[in-house]
Amino acid sequence: xxxxxxxxxxxxxxxxxxxxxxxxxxxxxxxxxxxxxxxxxxxxxxxxxxxxxxxxxxxxxxxxxxxxxxxxxxxxxxxxxxxxxxxxxxxxxxxxxxxxxxxxxxxxxxxxxxxxxxxxxxxxxxxxxxxxxxxxxxxxxxxxxxxxxxxxxxxxxxxxxxxxxxxxxxxxxxxxxxxxxxxxxxxxxxxxxxxxxxxxxxxx
Numbered sequence: 001x002x003x004x005x006x007x008x009x010x011x012x013x014x015x016x017x018x019x020x021x022x023x024x025x026x027x028x029x030x031x032x033x034x035x036x037x038x039x040x041x042x043x044x045x046x047x048x049x050x051x052x053x054x055x056x057x058x059x060x061x062x063x064x065x066x067x068x069x070x071x072x073x074x075x076x077x078x079x080x081x082x083x084x085x086x087x088x089x090x091x092x093x094x095x096x097x098x099x100x101x102x103x104x105x106x107x108x109x110x111x112x113x114x115x116x117x118x119x120x121x122x123x124x125x126x127x128x129x130x131x132x133x134x135x136x137x138x139x140x141x142x143x144x145x146x147x148x149x150x151x152x153x154x155x156x157x158x159x160x161x162x163x164x165x166x167x168x169x170x171x172x173x174x175x176x177x178x179x180x181x182x183x184x185x186x187x188x189x190x191x192x193x194x195x196x197x198x199x200x201x202x203x204x
Contacts, residue, residue, distance in 0.1 A: 001192045003027055003034045004076040008083045008094035010040045015172050016130050019184040020082040023128070026188020034188075037072060039093050044069075046096030056104045058111075069101045078124045078191055079161075082184075085131040085168070088143045090151065098155055107159040118160025125156055126165035126187055130172045130180075144168060 005023055009016035017038075024034045045065060054060035062070065073079060083094050090098070102120075104110055109117035129147070131138065138144040152163045165187060169180040 001032045001077045002075060003032065003078045003080055003188075003191060004037060004072050005034055005080045005082065006037045006039065006094070006097070008039045008081075008091050008097070012038075012041065014084075015169075015177050015180065016082055016084050018177070018181060019128055019130065019169065020080075022181045022184035023080055023082065023126075023188040026185040027191055028188075029185075030189045030192065032188075032192060035072065035076070037069070039097055044093065044097055046093050046100075048096060048099055052100050052103065058105065062100075062103060062106065066100050066103065069097070070106055073101070073123070076123075078126065078164075080126045080128065080187070080191075082128045083130065084172075085129045085147075088146060102155070102159055116158075118158070121160035121162075123160075124162045124164045126191070127151065127163065127167065128165075128184060128187065129168045131168050131170050132173045133170065135168075135170045138168065138170070 003023075005020050007017055007020040011017070020036060024036065027034045049063075051060060051063050052066070055062050055066075061067075081090075081094065083091055086092070089095070102108075107120050109119060133143075135144075147168075148166060152166050156163050167183070167187065169183070172180065
């Protein structure tokens with residue numbers, strides 16, 4: 001089985017990148033393959049242009065860079081997003097990747113006449129968010145639930161994608177990173193286990 005790991009962080013030595021590497025190591029140990037999409041290093045264009053809007057309006061085909069990203073996803077059996085939590089959500093670069101790549105006509109189909117069609121029911125996703133705050137902070141203010149609502153449900157369920165793991169790595173700047181790295185490796189190793197790991201808000 002094959003996984004596309006998408007990482008959005010400008011520092012290749014960051015915990016975010018090292019978590020992505022551990023997911024890949026876990027997949028390899030379990031006999032699976034992976035591809036890393038480093039959006040910063042690859043220079044993904046995050047501008048949502050008129051060309052993208054015309055795709056949404058069914059007036060054009062996606063630009064070449066979007067088609068290339070869609071092809072990478074189509075080659076994969078699962079998708080893993082590894083990202084720092086900025087303002088209780090996805091960082092801008094990753095959000096724009098979703099906005100441009102998961103477009104109308106490919107990830108979903110919507111028209112006034114036909115309503116909504118979810119086109120990515122075959123795909124599974126694991127989300128790994130890297131948070132500076134602690135679990136209590138996220139729970140007290142409802143940030144964890146808000147992220148699940150907007151990302152797990154608002155983005156992926158809208159397209160039919162199965163969210164099999166939604167993980168927040170808390171206190172990323174103040175705790176020993178070893179438990180987080182071990183947890184990320186476990187995500188990779190269990191990715192295609194017969195019984196999917198239970199979805200959880202925290203893996204430590």
